[in-house]
Amino acid sequence: MMANRLVGLRSQLGRCFSTSNSLFQGTTTPKSPLPTASESTSTLVTPPIPVFGIDGRYASALFSAASKQNKLDQIDADFQKLGRLLTKNKNIADLFRNPGVTREQRMGLLNELDLSDMTRATLETLFDNRREKRLTKFVSVMNRLMSANRGELLCRVITAKPLDDKLRNELDSVLKQFSKKGEKLNVETTVDPSIMGGMIVEIGDRYIDMSIASKIKAYTEILTSNV
Template sequence: MFASSLRSRLPSQIRTFAKKAAPKKAAAPKAAAAASGSDLAHQPELKLFGIHARYATATYVAASKAGSLDKVETELLAIESTTKSNPTFSNFLNDPTVAPAEKEAQINSIFGDKMSDITVNLMSALAGNARLSETDKVVSAYSELMKAKRGEVAAVITSAAPLSAAVADQVTAALKSKVGDAKVVLSMEVDSSIMGGLQVQIGDEFVDLSVASRIDAVSRTINGPQLSEL
């Protein structure tokens, strides 16, 4: 009963949600308005915020000017992969007892002749400013800038069990119909803890249509103050 009801609501709810999540080009900041046309041509199409975003944006601009956007992305993703698969390297990045200058020297030794100057300069800057622990966030931000450049929006569909082809196609169509010209990069995940239904993450937007969330809502209602006051 719930499953059929959920399927009937999926298209409209996900389309509305996806429309809000579709990527939008950032308005040029006031400071950039005075910049040369050449500089503006290398600015990312997405405005991100935070320290990690500043590093990612500066790296994007440098890579764009050098015609190395894709190369730098590949290198950064390789570094991210290494941090996840190599505990020794990850511990080195996050070790607060190692002086920034020593980390910077080690970074130059590790990557100096293996990666582009732009990637090495980024990692050296993170090391010198004691921000190597932010590496994964910087890589993620750079990836977001690249997705915006390619007109992509990432979507993650989480279900309690693998979706049938029919339901997967229905959800995919609902997403694609509302993100305009953006290309939906879809990935499917299975999490039995949600018990049923779906969770959908697209861009920064999240919608929870899971059975677990409904049970939680019912539990909060039952245990709410309105009943205890009776």
């Protein structure tokens, strides 16, 4: 069953990589997430991969500022920590995104994470601009950007149960076909029983949902729309 999913993944990834649609898109220009005014008026350092939308603008600005101040390693460590926290602790993620949580409470949570001043200032601006619901996506975009800066292709895979060694090797083999020459594959796997089966794959800026849960939802919507 899972082997069939991998065949399907290979086909779907091929179609995804032949299009230019991005997972993250938007049109609203956010207030600069940088702590200094001079940074916003200077020439930005081009990020290693294009990132789009509101999240991409924040990520590009932060990457540029950190690059100029030789703090990319700090920022990288910060967002890896944030990514792990938001993935493993959904209660914390909900607290950050909840509009009912006060600014002081959010900043208190940030202070407990021991993040660098630049990261904390960026997230503070994100919250001040009422973008708290975009936190998870912003962290994901930033981690993808930093992974590319390390010469890696970041892939996230969600399955209903853990993969055995054979399936994991097959999955890595499929994903590796879509990495560029010299690009190292960085695969993060997560188990989520609620998807019921199949898998969800995020590779670069592409998102592919082959879960049973999503298929049931789609079929249910088709059936109810015809009633």
